[in-house]
Structures are given as structure tokens and as C-alpha cells.
Amino acid sequence: MAQLSxxxxxxxxxxxxxxxxxxxxxxxxxxxxxxxxxxxxxxEPVIGYLHRGMEKLAENRTYIQFLPxxxxxxxxxxxxxxxxxxxxxxxxxxxxxxxxxxxxxxIMLELQRIASHLLFISSFGADVGAWTVLMYGFxxxxxxxxxxxxxTGGRMVYSYIWPGGVRYDLADGFxxxxxxxxxxxxxxxxxxxxYFYSNEIFLKRCEGVGILxxxxxxxxxxxxxxxxxxxxxxxxxxxxxxxIYDQLDFKVITEKGGDTLxxxxxxxxxxxxxxxxxxxxxxxxxxxxxxxxxxxILKPPFGEVYSRTxxxxxxxxxxxxxxxESKSPFRLKIRSPSFCNLSAFPATARxxxxxxxxxxxASIDIVLGDVDR
Amino acid sequence: MxxxxxxxxxxxxxxxxxxxxGIITFVSLNVLFLVWLERKVIARLQVRYGPNRAGxxxxxxPIADTVKLFVKExxxxxxxxxxxxxxxxxxxxxxxxxxxxxxPFASGLMVSDLNVGILYVIALLSLGTIPxxxxxWGSNNKYTLLGAxxxxxxxxxxxxxxxxxxxxxxxxxxxxxxxxxxxxxxNIWYVFLQPIGFIVFFIAAIAEMGRIPFDMPESESxxxxxxxTEYSGMKFGLLLFAExxxxxxxxxxxxxxxxxxxxIPFVTVPFILQAGVLIVKMYVVILILMxxxxxxxxxxxxxxxxxxxxxxxxxxxxNILLTGVFMTL
Numbered sequence: 068m069a070q071l072s073x074x075x076x077x078x079x080x081x082x083x084x085x086x087x088x089x090x091x092x093x094x095x096x097x098x099x100x101x102x103x104x105x106x107x108x109x110x111e112p113v114i115g116y117l118h119r120g121m122e123k124l125a126e127n128r129t130y131i132q133f134l135p136x137x138x139x140x141x142x143x144x145x146x147x148x149x150x151x152x153x154x155x156x157x158x159x160x161x162x163x164x165x166x167x168x169x170x171x172x173x174i175m176l177e178l179q180r181i182a183s184h185l186l187f188i189s190s191f192g193a194d195v196g197a198w199t200v201l202m203y204g205f206x207x208x209x210x211x212x213x214x215x216x217x218x219t220g221g222r223m224v225y226s227y228i229w230p231g232g233v234r235y236d237l238a239d240g241f242x243x244x245x246x247x248x249x250x251x252x253x254x255x256x257x258x259x260x261x262y263f264y265s266n267e268i269f270l271k272r273c274e275g276v277g278i279l280x281x282x283x284x285x286x287x288x289x290x291x292x293x294x295x296x297x298x299x300x301x302x303x304x305x306x307x308x309x310x311i312y313d314q315l316d317f318k319v320i321t322e323k324g325g326d327t328l329x330x331x332x333x334x335x336x337x338x339x340x341x342x343x344x345x346x347x348x349x350x351x352x353x354x355x356x357x358x359x360x361x362x363x364i365l366k367p368p369f370g371e372v373y374s375r376t377x378x379x380x381x382x383x384x385x386x387x388x389x390x391x392e393s394k395s396p397f398r399l400k401i402r403s404p405s406f407c408n409l410s411a412f413p414a415t416a417r418x419x420x421x422x423x424x425x426x427x428x429a430s431i432d433i434v435l436g437d438v439d440r
Numbered sequence: 441m442x443x444x445x446x447x448x449x450x451x452x453x454x455x456x457x458x459x460x461x462g463i464i465t466f467v468s469l470n471v472l473f474l475v476w477l478e479r480k481v482i483a484r485l486q487v488r489y490g491p492n493r494a495g496x497x498x499x500x501x502p503i504a505d506t507v508k509l510f511v512k513e514x515x516x517x518x519x520x521x522x523x524x525x526x527x528x529x530x531x532x533x534x535x536x537x538x539x540x541x542x543x544p545f546a547s548g549l550m551v552s553d554l555n556v557g558i559l560y561v562i563a564l565l566s567l568g569t570i571p572x573x574x575x576x577w578g579s580n581n582k583y584t585l586l587g588a589x590x591x592x593x594x595x596x597x598x599x600x601x602x603x604x605x606x607x608x609x610x611x612x613x614x615x616x617x618x619x620x621x622x623x624x625x626x627n628i629w630y631v632f633l634q635p636i637g638f639i640v641f642f643i644a645a646i647a648e649m650g651r652i653p654f655d656m657p658e659s660e661s662x663x664x665x666x667x668x669t670e671y672s673g674m675k676f677g678l679l680l681f682a683e684x685x686x687x688x689x690x691x692x693x694x695x696x697x698x699x700x701x702x703x704i705p706f707v708t709v710p711f712i713l714q715a716g717v718l719i720v721k722m723y724v725v726i727l728i729l730m731x732x733x734x735x736x737x738x739x740x741x742x743x744x745x746x747x748x749x750x751x752x753x754x755x756x757x758x759n760i761l762l763t764g765v766f767m768t769l
Binding site: 081083084089091102104105192194195196197198199201202203206266268271272420421422423425 | 653740742
């Protein structure tokens, strides 16, 4: 129950339930707002509508059986979830991943990041009232999904990254098609830039809205693009490199200000960096196996591991404990970026008008599957 | 029989009823076409196809939609103020259709040639806010209430510049009659003589129609569907209908005031073509409005009122001053 619903209201105030069914809550988040007319005096997110008990489910499944479930965590970027889970198993079992598999993983992860950011741009447009942007963003995302579908066979739930490597080798013609898409994408991004940055109304809607202070962001565990929008260059890909990210040359994008516009810019600029990474990985793609030999039944030795990755939404980590005997994890803790990012939201939205609350909420880019788990 | 017709009162009554029936038919047909056109235009702007299943090019889609709305269950929320809730769509429809009777579609082709036509049209256009408040209040829902509050704030900030921007036109034409104003533009349209007035009128008219970027009372990203959140079935249909009628009337008014109505400069348009010329111009204006809707994001209510009071009203006053100076020279 929302804490706000028990507070005493002044005559000019009312409680407004935004969600769990509301066009701008991106799934089933519920925001309880104490409003005075248009002004939101207090904001309280109420979560749990999509809670499936993922962590407990993991304890009752074998390691491989849980892999498809990770797809359902952050369903906008499932490959990132596969990666963090598989990485934990590999570290625990000390499985060597073939080099080619690592390259394929990075290509796929970055394609997924681009697709996720494109979805952000489209839905953000819709939330500030520019519905046309929604369709354009989806058009480009569609091409990336086609690309992912070529190799993985899936468009939403992939289960593609597998302990020891990836499930299938790259499809025939994938490399050429991927190169072409990476060439075309910047052209579309230029169109977006032209649309957004020459649009006075859009800039006015975003500038100075929902400012997140750097200290608050750090204290509340905000990660990913939201943290970098405050000017802090934190990126797990650079700070604690996994896979082959330490061999690739890319920048960590930061923005100043920490407002909605900065968060929006972050995503748009990160797409360019991801394109750069994909191109590098395609150039250096080695030949060889795409999957190491792994036992049929995974039974990691006794031990614990904390695996960190930079998912599109921020730092996605998993803490995995194995008792060394059973075929399923003893304990799995998921540290999801959206959950922490959402916790910083109420402070930034306090005192804003309703329209700004919506724009601000859209800009932190949460996925409820990731928040509730 | 003939003798009864000779009675001026009866004749006026018959003329009035026939005229109103005619105007409702005309406007309704336009609205049906507009719904289709808007969906199609917006779809093309958004790299989609739009309706293309019912009839050729989906032209029958609005009719299919209307039939659907008629047979839908009509839900009245339990806690709603039933009388106000039920009345609001009817008032909306009435308030929207009434200004149309004073719109001349050709010289002499109008239901009622009022000598204060412009005053009447503007006054009734403002009436469109009342049903929005009724719907918002009567639904007994927080989102609709917020929508109604926004509608009031919005109408307060755009009605004044809307009226002020017309004063320049009225002064130049020396008449409040829409026919006279149109006749005065035979060779030069007022958009060239009144550029500031036109800009103010254009922006205020978009707000009056409640379209993006000023669709605050029903901004779906924030207020679900704003004032008509709780409506379903034909009640919802009527509210939607009223909005499109507003669009027809306001764009017709824009053409009459600033684009010379049925006149084409230096060409005498025969009576038979006059209505056609006006409608073509009207649709050009409507297409521009659709283009704007397909392009711009929504402003916030705070920005909207700021534009109204801080930009539009001073501009409109400046326009009146300039017109006055220009006319005394």
C-alpha cells in the first residue's frame, strides 16, 4: 500500500493514482501523486505489480532452465540479462569462452543496447506528445530486431547467450547486413537530432526538468545513462571490463546538468558509441568455435560470485551462490538498474507540474520487468 | 397552403429549419471525411498506412466507426453526476454546430446573415468550454476534473487574444458582418494587411480547437484521455464530433477573415464556384493543422498560459495600435 494514501490531505489537495493502468507509466508502475491542482507535491512509486519471484524461481530450477527466465527480467533488452547470468555461471565453473563467442556476444549486446535506446527515444517522444517520433523510432528498431532475429531466431526473448558461448553461430550474411545497418543508422539519427534539437517546444519541455543531483544519484545507487547524465563517467564496461570490452576503443559519454534533456541526450549519443563498438567488433571478428564444450548438466563447485555488466539501463549484476551439490542455484540475487534508478525518481519529481512528472518519469527509462523481477 | 407560406413568420421558420438541417448535414459530412483524412494524413506522416480496409482507401472507416459507437454499451459511472454527465455531449454538439449557421459559404449562401456575425461566431466558439467543464465535473473522476480545470485555464488565456486579433480585421473592413468582411477582401487578403493579427489568431485558434500542441484538456500522456476519459459509446462519439466541428468552423472562420473567403484576387468567382473555393481554402488550412499535429510535441499548461498572456495578448494589442495608426494615415 502506498504510504501517501494514509496522509491527511488539505482541502486543496487530492491523491491521484497514476497507474498501474496509465498510458505513461510504461507497464504496470503505479505513481501515487499528492497534487494541488497541476502541481505534484509528493510522488510515490508503488511497485510489485509484475513481481514474479524470479530469485526464488531460480532456486527451484536447474541452471539452464533459469536462463530463459532471465529474458523476462528486462524484456526490452533481454540479451543483457542473459549475459550477466551466463557470466556468473562461467566464472563459477571457470569455463573458458572461445574468442569468437565473446565477439559475437559484444556485437549482440550492443545491437540490443541500440534497440533499447531507440525504444527509449520513441516512447519518450510519445510521452511529451510527439507521437510521430514513436513510429520513426520503431521503424529503425525494427531493422535491428530483424538483424537479431537472423541469428538468434527470436525478436523479444532470445536465450541466445549460453554458458560457454552463444547458442548459434552468426547467420549467413549477418556481417554484411549488420555493417550496412550500422552505416544507415547514423543517417536516421541525424534526422532525429534535426527534429528534436530544432524544436523549441521539445527543448522547453526537457530543459531543467527533474534535475538529479550528482550526490543524490550516487547515494541512491543510480547507474547507467542516468548517472552519466549527471556528469559522472561510470560505466562497468570501462571500470570493470567484462568479455572483450577492454580490447575495444570506445568513450564513456557524459552529459552535464542531470535534467531530462541531459538524460535524453545521453541515449542519443550512446547509440553512436554502440555503433562504433559494433563496427570494431565486426572488423576484429575471429574465426573459430562459437561455443565451448560444457557438461550436459551444470553443477558448479561450492562458491559464490558477483557478476557485473552494463545493461542498457545501467549496472545489472547478479550474485550467485552454489552449494556444490545441487543442480540449481542455492541463491540468486539480482541487482537491477531500473529498481535503483526508480528510487531516485520521487526526489526529482517533487513540486513539478504533472506534465513534467510524466516527461521526467519517461526519461529515467525504467522497465517494470526489471524493477519488479 | 401558399397563403401560409406568405406569412413571413412561417417562411422564416421553414427557412430556418431547412437551413439548420442543411448545415448539420454539410458539417457532419465534412466531419466524417475529416476523421478519415486526419487518420490518413497522420498515418502517412508517421510512415504508416492508416485505415485501408473499409471501402476504397478506407473511406468507409468513419461510418464503420460511427456504427460501432452506436452499438457500444453506454457506461455511466456509478458516482457520476448523471444529469450533467448525460447532457455534456449534447451541449458540446450544440455549441459546436451553432456558430456554423452564421458562416457564409458563398455570398448569400448562409443560414442567417447576421450583421454582427463575427461577434456571434466568436461568442459561441467560446461556449465550447462549458461542455468540457460539464463532462469533466460530471464524470466524477480526477483525471477528467484536471482536464476540465485545464480547459478553463486555457480558454481564459486564449479567448482574449483571439478576440483582440480580430479587431484589426473588423476595423479595416468597417463591419462585423462576415459577408462584408469577405467582400472587403476582393483584391487583397487581410493576411497581408494583418500579418501579426493572423499569427495571433492562428495560434489562438489552434488552442480554441484544442489540438496539439495545445491539446491540454485531453493530453493522453498525462490525463489518460482528459475530460472524456469516462465516456463511451455515442456520448464519446458526440464529444469527438464536436471537436471536429470546431475544427471545420474555426478553419472556415480563418479563411473568411484572413484569406478572402470565396474571393480569388483579381478574378471574379461565379456564385456556383464560390462555395468550392471556400472549401478548398478551408481544407488547406485543415491540412496545415494536421501537419502541425503530426510534427509538434505538446506544451505544458504553464507554458500555454504564459504564451497566451505574455506573448499573444501584447502582440494582439500591438496589432490594434498599428492598425489604428495605419488607418489614420
